[in-house]
Amino acid sequence: MERLEQNVIHDICTNQVVVTLDACVKELVENSLDAGAKRIEIRLRESGAELLEVVDDGKGVDSEDHAMLATRHATSKISKYEDLSSSLDTFGFRGEALAGICAMGDLTICTKTAKDTSASLLVYDHYGKLTSALPAAREVGTTVSIRDLFRRLAVRHREFTRNAKSQVSATLRLVQAYAIANPMVKFQVVAEKTKGHGAGRATLLATSGLSNGWIPAAAAVLGDATVADVKPLEIRSAGTGWTISGAISMPQGGRRTRDMQLFFVNRRPINAPKRITKLINDTFHQYNSRLYPVIILSFTADQTLVDVNVTPDKRTVFLHNEEKLLADIQESITELWAPADRAPSATLAS
Ligand code: ADP
Numbered sequence: 001m002e003r004l005e006q007n008v009i010h011d012i013c014t015n016q017v018v019v020t021l022d023a024c025v026k027e028l029v030e031n032s033l034d035a036g037a038k039r040i041e042i043r044l045r046e047s048g049a050e051l052l053e054v055v056d057d058g059k060g061v062d063s064e065d066h067a068m069l070a071t072r073h074a075t076s077k078i079s080k081y082e083d084l085s086s087s088l089d090t091f092g093f094r095g096e097a098l099a100g101i102c103a104m105g106d107l108t109i110c111t112k113t114a115k116d117t118s119a120s121l122l123v124y125d126h127y128g129k130l131t132s133a134l135p136a137a138r139e140v141g142t143t144v145s146i147r148d149l150f151r152r153l154a155v156r157h158r159e160f161t162r163n164a165k166s167q168v169s170a171t172l173r174l175v176q177a178y179a180i181a182n183p184m185v186k187f188q189v190v191a192e193k194t195k196g197h198g199a200g201r202a203t204l205l206a207t208s209g210l211s212n213g214w215i216p217a218a219a220a221v222l223g224d225a226t227v228a229d230v231k232p233l234e235i236r237s238a239g240t241g242w243t244i245s246g247a248i249s250m251p252q253g254g255r256r257t258r259d260m261q262l263f264f265v266n267r268r269p270i271n272a273p274k275r276i277t278k279l280i281n282d283t284f285h286q287y288n289s290r291l292y293p294v295i296i297l298s299f300t301a302d303q304t305l306v307d308v309n310v311t312p313d314k315r316t317v318f319l320h321n322e323e324k325l326l327a328d329i330q331e332s333i334t335e336l337w338a339p340a341d342r343a344p345s346a347t348l349a350s
C-alpha cells in the first residue's frame with residue numbers, strides 16, 4: 001500500500017467543493033460579502049469558461065496572507081474548532097474554496113487593503129502555491145480571476161460546455177438570491193461574448209444597493225410584476241430563538257411554477273427546507289389551487305441554532321425547533337390569507 005501523493009490528495013478532495021459554475025461563484029460572492037464589500041461585480045466571459053471574475057470593494061487581503069490564500073484549510077476566519085459552534089457571522093470558515101478553485105483553472109488575485117500603498121497581483125498554480133507577486137494598480141478591494149475554468153478536467157469541461165447556458169442561469173438565480181438578501185450591496189452580473197455571432201456585453205443583473213425591505217429588494221431583482229401581489233410576512237416564533245421575516249404572495253396572486261421560493265438563514269441562501277415549502281404550498285392551495293406563492297423567508301438566529309456544516313456547499317441546513325417553527329409559520333400565513341374576522345370568535349364561545 002502507498003500513501004497518496006499530496007498533490008493527488010489535493011486533486012481528489014478539492015474537486016468535491018467546487019463542481020459547477022454557480023458553486024464557484026457562490027464561494028467568491030460569499031468571500032466578498034465576508035470582506036464587507038458594498039459593491040460586487042461578477043463577470044462571465046464566454047459563460048465563465050474563458051474568464052470568471054469577481055470584483056469587490058471589500059477590505060482586501062492582508063499581505064501576510066498572500067502566500068497562504070489558496071492553501072487548503074487556510075482561513076482568516078477561524079483558528080480553532082470551538083469557533084465553529086460559537087456565533088460565527090461570516091459565510092466562509094473552512095478555507096476550502098480558493099484551494100478548490102485553483103485546481104479548476106488559472107487563479108490570479110489582485111488585492112489592496114487600506115494600509116497598502118499599491119495593490120498586488122498574485123498568481124497561483126493549480127495546487128494553490130503562490131508563484132508570482134507583482135505590484136499593480138487598484139482601489140481597495142479584491143478581484144479574483146479564474147481563466148480556463150474546468151479545462152484541466154476533461155469530463156467536467158465537456159459537461160460544462162454542453163450545459164453552459166443552464167449553468168449561467170443557475171448562477172444568475174444564485175446571485176439574485178444573494179442580492180435580495182443583501183439589498184444594501186450593489187450587485188452586477190455582466191456576460192461577455194468575444195467571438196462569433198452575438199459578440200458583446202450584456203448586463204444580466206444590476207441592483208442599486210439602496211433598496212430597503214424585502215419587497216423593494218425583491219422588486220429590484222425580480223421585477224415589479226413578480227412582487228405585485230406580495231405582502232410582508234412577520235412570524236412571531238417565541239421561544240425558538242428564531243426571528244423570521246420576509247414576504248409572500250396573497251392568494252389572488254401567485255405563479256404557475258414554484259421558481260420564486262427563496263429561503264435564507266442568516267443572510268445565506270439555502271436549499272428550500274422541504275417540510276416548510278410543503279406546508280406553505282399546501283396551505284396556499286386551500287385558497288388558490290392553481291398557482292404557487294412567491295415566498296421570501298429569512299430566518300435569523302444565533303449561529304448556535306444553525307448547523308450549516310452539513311454539506312460542502314453549506315446550502316443544506318438543519319433548523320433547530322423545526323416543529324414549533326412549522327406551527328408558527330402555519331399560524332401566521334393563515335392569519336394573513338384568512339383574516340380573523342372570518343374565523344369564529346373564541347371569546348364569545350367561552
Ligand atoms: P474561507 O472563506 O472559508 O475562509 P476561502 O478559501 O474562501 O476560505 O478564502 C480563504 C481566505 O482568503 C479567506 O479567509 C480570506 O481571508 C481571504 N479572501 C478570499 N477572498 C477574499 C476577498 N474577496 N476579500 C478579502 N479576503 C478574501
Ligand code: MG
Nearest residue numbers: 027031092097
Ligand atoms: Mg470562502
